[in-house]
Amino acid sequence: AQSVSQHNHHVILSEAASLELGCNYSYGGTVNLFWYVQYPGQHLQLLLKYFSGDPLVKGIKGFEAEFIKSKFSFNLRKPSVQWSDTAEYFCAVKDGATNKLIFGTGTLLAVQP
Amino acid sequence: DTGVSQDPRHKITKRGQNVTFRCDPISEHNRLYWYRQTLGQGPEFLTYFQNEAQLEKSRLLSDRFSAERPKGSFSTLEIQRTEQGDSAMYLCASSSTSAQNYGYTFGSGTRLTVV
Numbered sequence: 001a002q003s004v005s006q007h008n009h010h011v012i013l014s015e016a017a018s019l020e021l022g023c024n025y026s027y028g029g030t031v032n033l034f035w036y037v038q039y040p041g042q043h044l045q046l047l048l049k050y051f052s053g054d055p056l057v058k059g060i061k062g063f064e065a066e067f068i069k070s071k072f073s074f075n076l077r078k079p080s081v082q083w084s085d086t087a088e089y090f091c092a093v094k095d096g097a098t099n100k101l102i103f104g105t106g107t108l109l110a111v112q113p
Numbered sequence: 114d115t116g117v118s119q120d121p122r123h124k125i126t127k128r129g130q131n132v133t134f135r136c137d138p139i140s141e142h143n144r145l146y147w148y149r150q151t152l153g154q155g156p157e158f159l160t161y162f163q164n165e166a167q168l169e170k171s172r173l174l175s176d177r178f179s180a181e182r183p184k185g186s187f188s189t190l191e192i193q194r195t196e197q198g199d200s201a202m203y204l205c206a207s208s209s210t211s212a213q214n215y216g217y218t219f220g221s222g223t224r225l226t227v228v
Contacts (some may be wrong), residue, residue: 004155006155036219042221043204043220043222044204044219045219045222046217058137066172090155090156092155098161098168098169099144099146099208099217100146100158100161100169101146101148101156101158101162101206101217102158103155103156103157104155105153105154105155106153106154106155113216
């Protein structure tokens, strides 16, 4: 069965620190991977997605993620975080047949000014 | 139509009551999904529709839950005889089957509290 694991449940960083959030997936078909962000009190927003091609994907707000097939990983990175990046981050894999998303449990990021 | 709309935003109900939520997807999207999110967890898939047909239901969707999308546009999710364990955020999303337009968009959700 498809699954997504996010090993960092709660991350606290100071502004300007670099960020890397881990995501590992288990899925036997063609992999489509996503990172979503949920700011406090807001709905889920797409940060970036990988469908095919260049495994280094750039998203909004300076985020990027690298798809490493051999490691079944799709880690999210940002070189310098801001206080406004405080949010919960979810990694997800898409079921190719139905388009439904399988989410990880999320990582709560708190950025201290 | 700028996004997925869900109504109500919040619902508090007594245990044993029935509740119904509504989702209005992006108009050109033919697929509609329902998810449930509890504290500390990612959204969990409940069910999805392609046009008016309900094509898949998760085992999380007990027989107290029913979803409809009668005309292939808006959808409703009804929970009968609510239990405290039903307290969660219920999310709706829509997407297009067009390969050129991923367009998977979430609504703001309906937060259900069963007391």
